[in-house]
Amino acid sequence: MKRISDPDQLAEAGLVPAEKLEALHRVASRWAVSITPAMQARIDPADPADPIARQLVPSVAELAIASDEREDPIGDAAYSPVKGITHRYPDRVLLKPTHTCAVYCRFCFRREAVGPGGESLSPAELDAALAYISRDERIWEVILSGGDPLILSPRRLGEIVRRLDAIGHLGVIRVHTRVPAAEPERVDAELVAALRANKAVWIVLHANHARELDEPTRAAVARLVDAGLPVLAQTVLLAGVG
Ligand code: SF4
Known part of the structure; x- marks a missing residue:
């Protein structure tokens, strides 16, 4: 198992569907992706609500940014x-x-x-x-x-x-x-x-x-x-x- 650092590798590992790849490339170009082999081994790709994937697999929802969100939220x-x-x-x-x-x-x-x-x-x-x-x-x-x-x-x-x-x-x-x-x-x-x-x-x-x-x-x-x-x-x- 190798470190996952881009959406294509996520798709190969069965962690995201191919139809979301284009949007996920937009997410990954702004916010880095890295899932180590140790973390990947704890993910069940068949579980759409996997708690480890939820923390580390990028989501298209990240592109929805509210007008009151700040780049430095804790100041x-x-x-x-x-x-x-x-x-x-x-x-x-x-x-x-x-x-x-x-x-x-x-x-x-x-x-x-x-x-x-x-x-x-x-x-x-x-x-x-x-x-x-x-x-x-x-x-x-x-x-x-x-x-x-x-x-x-x-x-x-x-x-x-x-x-x-x-x-x-x-x-x-x-x-x-x-x-x-x-x-x-x-x-x-x-x-x-x-x-x-x-x-x-x-x-x-x-x-x-x-x-x-x-x-x-x-x-x-x-x-x-x-x-x-x-x-x-x-x-x-x-x-x-x-
Ligand atoms: S929560 Fe910690 S480990 Fe995770 S991305 Fe932020 S600084 Fe890095």
Whole structure:
């Protein structure tokens, strides 16, 4: 099984009917598509209401955009003093080093910003983002988000974690990710080692349906927990998925 990243592959996998392909190409040209083999294996193509497909298979309904919908629905832009940083509350910031994800969720509130073409922070931009965090001693917690930070190579992820670990006033590094469920094999010894720090590191797994917590996901979570990295979970309440 290979990663699905365009509507033709969706049709080949029996996940969309051929007559919808033209419209789905329009959807996919605007909002990225990615379904990993692990996620595809959890989909029953015969079920038109499959809860995993509902999260990840693009729909023609996405093209219907109401006049009051906004490209930045949670208002990140107003709280972004430096590229890659969202600073909404005094004691914590989001640091978004990449806009790439393992899967692209159809409900994502950052869907205009994420995708394979989305820029990662350049080395100079990352320096500026880390300098911003270093300057503000009120900041106690950094939440690595994106995109999905666990899509970064262990080398790049490890460098960011090490540099955050060196900022004296930080107490917590939190990592929000869908990777342990979406691409469990990515959570290998090298990636786990990249997350080690002297500060408290918390991993927050985003999973929305019990089917995502199968044996490969549980093994990936166990590799993190066994390395001393506590794993929490967050779930988005979605119609037709719970
Ligand atoms: S993994 Fe997270 S950031 Fe990426 S598309 Fe899904 S919800 Fe959005």
